[in-house]
Amino acid sequence: MPVTIDYSKLRIIPDPDTREWWDATRQHKYLVRRCNRCGHKWFPPNIPACSKCMSMEIGWFETAGKGVIHSYVVVVQPIVGAFVGAVPYVVAVIELDDCKEEDGSVTRVAGVLTNDETEVAIGLPCEVLFEATNDPKIVMPRWRVSGSAENTWKFSE
Numbered sequence: 001m002p003v004t005i006d007y008s009k010l011r012i013i014p015d016p017d018t019r020e021w022w023d024a025t026r027q028h029k030y031l032v033r034r035c036n037r038c039g040h041k042w043f044p045p046n047i048p049a050c051s052k053c054m055s056m057e058i059g060w061f062e063t064a065g066k067g068v069i070h071s072y073v074v075v076v077q078p079i080v081g082a083f084v085g086a087v088p089y090v091v092a093v094i095e096l097d098d099c100k101e102e103d104g105s106v107t108r109v110a111g112v113l114t115n116d117e118t119e120v121a122i123g124l125p126c127e128v129l130f131e132a133t134n135d136p137k138i139v140m141p142r143w144r145v146s147g148s149a150e151n152t153w154k155f156s157e
């Protein structure tokens with residue numbers, strides 16, 4: 001069953017560190033931070049310096065919005081009103097396909113999946129999609145399973 005978030009109960013206010021990120025989601029683009037000096041990428045965008053070279057000369061990298069589920073949790077107790085009707089829902093940590101670096105570094109992002117827990121497993125490919133909210137200035141990225149894979153793993157029931 002699709003997981004539905006009640007956006008009327010969320011109020012998201014972009015700040016100077018995240019404004020450009022929210023501007024991008026409105027255009028259906030998924031960005032991560034990129035260091036303009038060494039190329040390292042990271043998420044979330046509100047960390048204002050590169051953890052590898054300490055440069056504060058930072059920019060953005062537009063990802064293709066595709067990755068693999070690195071891990072996930074099933075939320076059964078909502079702490080935000082917008083999610084009361086969504087439980088149980090899955091929050092996944094997603095390793096982005098196009099953010100792998102030569103030294104083995106990866107960029108992982110978190111997201112609420114549209115799939116319920118029966119459809120989710122570690123190792124499955126997924127992709128971003130963008131949902132309109134009640135606020136026309138805020139478009140929310142969500143993630144969905146986009147295919148199958150061998151050697152997946154699920155939490156046992």
Ligand SMILES: [Zn+2]
Pocket residue numbers: 035036037038039040050051052053054055
């Ligand atoms: Zn750097």
